[in-house]
Amino acid sequence: MNDKKDARNPSKLSRYVTVVAVGLIVGLVAALLMKTLNASAVSDKSYQDLQNSIIEYQRKNEELNNRNVHLYEYIRELEEDLASGKGGESFLRIVEEKEQYAIFAGLRAVRNKGVTITLTPMSGYKIQDIVIQQFVNELSALGAQAMSINDERKVATTEIRANQDSIIINGVAYSRESPFEIKAIVPPAKIDTYIVPYLETVAGNLRAQIGDDAVAITVRSEPSVTIPALEEDRIAYQKDLLMPVE
Amino acid sequence: MRYPMNMVSKRWYSIITVLLSVAFGLFLGYFLVQGRVLFRAKGSDAVAISDLRAELAVEKSKFEQLATRQQELETRKRTLLQIDSDNPSKEALYATWREYALLSGMTDVTGSGIRLTLDDKLNYNPVTDPIESLIHDSTVTYAMNLLWAAGARAMTLNGTRMTAISNISCVGPTILSYDVRLMPPYEIEAIGPVDSMRQAVESDSWFARLRQKEIGVRIALCEEASLTLPSFSKTHDFRAYMDLLIPVEGS
Numbered sequence: 001m002n003d004k005k006d007a008r009n010p011s012k013l014s015r016y017v018t019v020v021a022v023g024l025i026v027g028l029v030a031a032l033l034m035k036t037l038n039a040s041a042v043s044d045k046s047y048q049d050l051q052n053s054i055i056e057y058q059r060k061n062e063e064l065n066n067r068n069v070h071l072y073e074y075i076r077e078l079e080e081d082l083a084s085g086k087g088g089e090s091f092l093r094i095v096e097e098k099e100q101y102a103i104f105a106g107l108r109a110v111r112n113k114g115v116t117i118t119l120t121p122m123s124g125y126k127i128q129d130i131v132i133q134q135f136v137n138e139l140s141a142l143g144a145q146a147m148s149i150n151d152e153r154k155v156a157t158t159e160i161r162a163n164q165d166s167i168i169i170n171g172v173a174y175s176r177e178s179p180f181e182i183k184a185i186v187p188p189a190k191i192d193t194y195i196v197p198y199l200e201t202v203a204g205n206l207r208a209q210i211g212d213d214a215v216a217i218t219v220r221s222e223p224s225v226t227i228p229a230l231e232e233d234r235i236a237y238q239k240d241l242l243m244p245v246e
Numbered sequence: 247m248r249y250p251m252n253m254v255s256k257r258w259y260s261i262i263t264v265l266l267s268v269a270f271g272l273f274l275g276y277f278l279v280q281g282r283v284l285f286r287a288k289g290s291d292a293v294a295i296s297d298l299r300a301e302l303a304v305e306k307s308k309f310e311q312l313a314t315r316q317q318e319l320e321t322r323k324r325t326l327l328q329i330d331s332d333n334p335s336k337e338a339l340y341a342t343w344r345e346y347a348l349l350s351g352m353t354d355v356t357g358s359g360i361r362l363t364l365d366d367k368l369n370y371n372p373v374t375d376p377i378e379s380l381i382h383d384s385t386v387t388y389a390m391n392l393l394w395a396a397g398a399r400a401m402t403l404n405g406t407r408m409t410a411i412s413n414i415s416c417v418g419p420t421i422l423s424y425d426v427r428l429m430p431p432y433e434i435e436a437i438g439p440v441d442s443m444r445q446a447v448e449s450d451s452w453f454a455r456l457r458q459k460e461i462g463v464r465i466a467l468c469e470e471a472s473l474t475l476p477s478f479s480k481t482h483d484f485r486a487y488m489d490l491l492i493p494v495e496g497s
Contacts, residue, residue, distance in 0.1 A: 026268055027268040027271020027274070030271075057309055071319040099493070100488070101350040104351075185491060239345075
């Protein structure tokens, strides 16, 4: 009886050892796999993020440095003119800056190479404001520096919204059944290689969404496009609720 | 079928032994990984990350210094221009200069307005949640167009003043505005007629859809009796955004 028990014990022991070993290996492998994945993912992400942040800060610093040099020069001229009682260089600089503000605000007509997008509704179709907004947003993202929709200059406060049968731009109503022409001055080097093909893709996607027979969209590269100035009687010119901070 | 008592307890012993072994294996694995991470901390990856962090700190510090210097120079310039504008022969010139600076977003402005905050769905899951649960460039430009249409006079997006060229696009999971990467939440501050702007946001059907539980975009709106929006010049050089424009004579 005892011999039988002794003979059984070694196999029982080895069975326990095997079970414990397998359990250990399973736990070990699971822990190693999980941690290795997490550690490498986090490391790669933080490395990339850090590189991006550094590039972004370097670019900002370069830009700030240039602005400070420009400002310093401006102040030096102002101080010299104020000290001498004359209005030479600083006067010209103020006139120049005033004109630059006017151009940046959209208060001057401007020209250069660009693109024209024409949206022509087919009979009975009314153009949606979102179609015009999409092209305007795409052009902004493509680096457009000046834009107009039906010769209404797009400025900071320009709204593009549908109101029954019209689309309101700068407070002026345009029939949704008439063609809309969007003009933009964009980086010339990219016009034929990237901007026009990209806008044609956008046009294709829009046609697929709203239907081929709803609106005809043409995108043209223009050797010279003129964007008119914002007219002073437009609602977008309002500044009554703004108080400049001295 | 009934098992003898000692057989049941043996089976439990076996189960507990297996579970304990797995748990012990997990602990052992965890400590091994920790050891390896500590070992690797002395390795090239960790050194590179540490170097990048140091470089970033230097660039940030340089940025702070340059920004402070820029503020000082801007203040000095304004003071000198103020003195110079007392000259009667230049009064008209300065009046126009101020008007154009205001219209182009090159002046800090103050007034009553609203703050609209747009944020992605909490715990967004790309597998189960719709794409609208994230804030896209189109969501931001839609909100801005809505506010301009409601009469907004000046606006900022995460502290950057919007100008005639509201340069907003999507780059991966972030939004790029005037070449600066922005992360959610996106905060739009707008000066203008408060009631009209609030009503425009609250009654908009697209925003109502985004707020629905299955989309879950977080939209918060608060009214501000006095908002101050910074000039565009505080964050960017405006000349970089108009270098392609040739003025038409006589316009």
